[in-house]
Amino acid sequence: MTPAVGKEPISASGLQGPTPDNGGTENAGENLRKSNLKHRETAARMRRAARLAEAIADADPEDARQVMTAALIDLHEGLPPSEVILDTRSKAQDWARKAGEIELVTLADAALAQIHCRALHLQHRKALMRRLYLSLPLESRIRFMHWAREAEG
Numbered sequence: 001m002t003p004a005v006g007k008e009p010i011s012a013s014g015l016q017g018p019t020p021d022n023g024g025t026e027n028a029g030e031n032l033r034k035s036n037l038k039h040r041e042t043a044a045r046m047r048r049a050a051r052l053a054e055a056i057a058d059a060d061p062e063d064a065r066q067v068m069t070a071a072l073i074d075l076h077e078g079l080p081p082s083e084v085i086l087d088t089r090s091k092a093q094d095w096a097r098k099a100g101e102i103e104l105v106t107l108a109d110a111a112l113a114q115i116h117c118r119a120l121h122l123q124h125r126k127a128l129m130r131r132l133y134l135s136l137p138l139e140s141r142i143r144f145m146h147w148a149r150e151a152e153g
Contacts, residue, residue: 070121
């Protein structure tokens, strides 16, 4: 008599599991199939990773850096920030607290000039624009919104 689907045969002792006479070979074929499937999936992932690495190596270094940065940001969404990012942010905030106005303006101007030349991740661009906008006094924000509406029309 064959056991029900998904059920182990009843052994001589009355417990479910491999019997001494079959040595567990009934599951060996299924285990081998699963193992082969896992190896094929791993091999396919390795081939895709190799193609990705080749594409990155063939790209202009600046383009590759921007694409990889955007991809890492997207993949990292929802995870806690890395220690490197937290440390960099902390050091920048410390420096900014100690800097004079001319240093802040000079650095911000230089950073904005670099940002203009780069395909920054949209999330970063929006965060910078929001911070700049909110740094303006309310009256200036209102005038800016009027100016932006007129510029669109």
